[in-house]
Amino acid sequence: MSAKVMVYETQFFGFTPQTCMMRMYLAFQDHLFHMMLVIEEVMLKKLQSMRCSKLTSSSIRRSSEKFLAYMRKHFDQLFGKMEQLLLKVVLTIPDNVLLPENKCQDQYRYTASEFQKLQEEICHLEHRVKVETSAQQALKTELEEQKATQEQLEKILQWFDSLDNICREHGTSNLKESFAFLKGNSEKLQTVMQEAEDKSKKLHKK
Known part of the structure; x- marks a missing residue:
């Protein structure tokens, strides 16, 4: 055989x-x-x-x-x-x-060096495809993060709108003025608390 x-x-x-x-x-x-x-x-x-x-x-x-x-x-x-x-x-x-x-092998003949060049070109193209795929994935992730951020911003804007409506209902027409008023009251409250704390310390010393 x-x-x-x-x-x-x-x-x-x-x-x-x-x-x-x-x-x-x-x-x-x-x-x-x-x-x-x-x-x-x-x-x-x-x-x-x-x-x-x-x-x-x-x-x-x-x-x-x-x-x-x-x-x-x-x-x-x-x-x-x-x-x-x-x-x-x-x-x-x-x-x-x-x-x-x-x-097709007879129509497209190539030498060993040409075959090597083709192999190198294929490896180069495969590398480029991997890079493009990674870039697309990174862009997709970034777009998803931007979408989540946009949703958070929309929620904050909705919260500000509702807060503005509440302020108007209670006689304050400007949201900025309302924040300034709240800030002033907060500072006064901190001052009162500090004075009360100082008096309390003096009484303990006597």
Whole structure:
């Protein structure tokens, strides 16, 4: 059996030529063995019909085994020649023949250095794609943060609007004036608290 790797033929036929030859060999061997069994069975039946015969069933079995070994030896020799013929002529694709799906290789030929350049260009493009993807992801994250910030600002503006409405309801027309008033009252309250604290300290000292 040939050990040559026939990749192109396997691509075309859908099976390895060596596998095809092996199956043919096994099929012939099985058929030969089956044929010898049939012949042996016929000879045994003939032996039963012969009254005076020096032949026995064991001698017929030995003779059929010898004949089978002889046939297998010569069959192997013939099959070897047939295998060479089939693998070299029938189940092989000439070097000058291209399969239809591989014709683009003939149209677009390139050297090893050109192939290396293509590989480098592909790596460069893959790197650029990764960078662009990362940038898009960062931009998407930033937009989501801006959206969340915008929502917070809208809530604050709504709060200021509601606060302004409350101030107007209580007689203060300007929100800025209301904050100034609250700030002044807060400072006065802090002053009163500080004075009360100072008096409390003086009383404790007495």
